[in-house]
Amino acid sequence: xxxxxxxxxxxxxxxxxxxxxxxxxxxxxxxxxxxxxxxxxxxxxxxxxxxxxxxxxxxxxxxxxxxxxxxxxxxxxxxxxxxxxxxxxxxxxxxxxxxxxxxxxxxxxxxxxxxxxxxxxxxxxxxxxxxxxxxxx
Numbered sequence: 001x002x003x004x005x006x007x008x009x010x011x012x013x014x015x016x017x018x019x020x021x022x023x024x025x026x027x028x029x030x031x032x033x034x035x036x037x038x039x040x041x042x043x044x045x046x047x048x049x050x051x052x053x054x055x056x057x058x059x060x061x062x063x064x065x066x067x068x069x070x071x072x073x074x075x076x077x078x079x080x081x082x083x084x085x086x087x088x089x090x091x092x093x094x095x096x097x098x099x100x101x102x103x104x105x106x107x108x109x110x111x112x113x114x115x116x117x118x119x120x121x122x123x124x125x126x127x128x129x130x131x132x133x134x135x136x137x
Contacts, residue, residue, distance in 0.1 A: 004090035005052075006079040006099050010063040011106045016096060019078060021088045030054040032076045033062055043068070045079070049095055050088070053077035066103050 002018040009032070019029055027038035030053055041055035045068070054062060057074030065073045079099045080091045091099075 003080055003088055004096070006091055006096055006103075007076065008066060008079070008103050009076045010065040010074075013106065014100045014103045016100075019080070026052060029078065030057075030076060034060050034075065043073075045099075048081050048083070049079065049091075049099075050082050051077050051079050064107075066107055 001021050003021055005017060005019045006014050007017045007019075008014045019025065026040050030040045031038050034054060034057075039055045041053055043051040043053065045051055051068070051073070053073050054060075054075045054077075058064075058072065062075030065075060065077060067073075079095070081089050081095065083089055
C-alpha cells in the first residue's frame with residue numbers, strides 16, 4: 001500500500017511524495033546514498049506523527065540533513081503518520097504543511113553532519129511548547 005509522506009533530503013526543500021509501506025521499500029527509501037545499508041528507524045515527533053530515517057545514517061557517513069532538537073538526522077528522511085497500533089498511514093494535509101514549513105529551509109550548507117540554522121531553533125521552541133502543553137494536561 002502506498003501512503004502520502006513528506007520527503008526531506010539533505011540540501012533540498014521538502015516535497016510530498018508516496019512511499020510503499022512494505023519493509024523492503026522503506027529500507028530502500030531511507031538508504032538513498034548508502035546502498036546495502038538498509039535498516040530504518042522510527043522516531044516519534046508527536047503522538048501519531050513519525051519520522052522514518054536510516055538507523056545508522058551518521059555512523060555510515062550519510063550527509064547531515066536537519067536538526068531535530070539536539071540531534072541531527074543524517075540522510076534522507078520521511079515524515080508520515082501512524083495509527084494507535086503503529087501502522088503507517090498517509091500524513092494529513094495539516095501535518096504535511098506544518099512539517100514542510102518547519103523543514104523548508106535546507107540546513108547543512110557544506111558542513112557534513114552539522115546542520116545549524118533557523119529550522120533547529122524553530123523546532124526546539126515548538127518542542128518546548130508541546131512539552132509544556134503535555135505537562136499541563
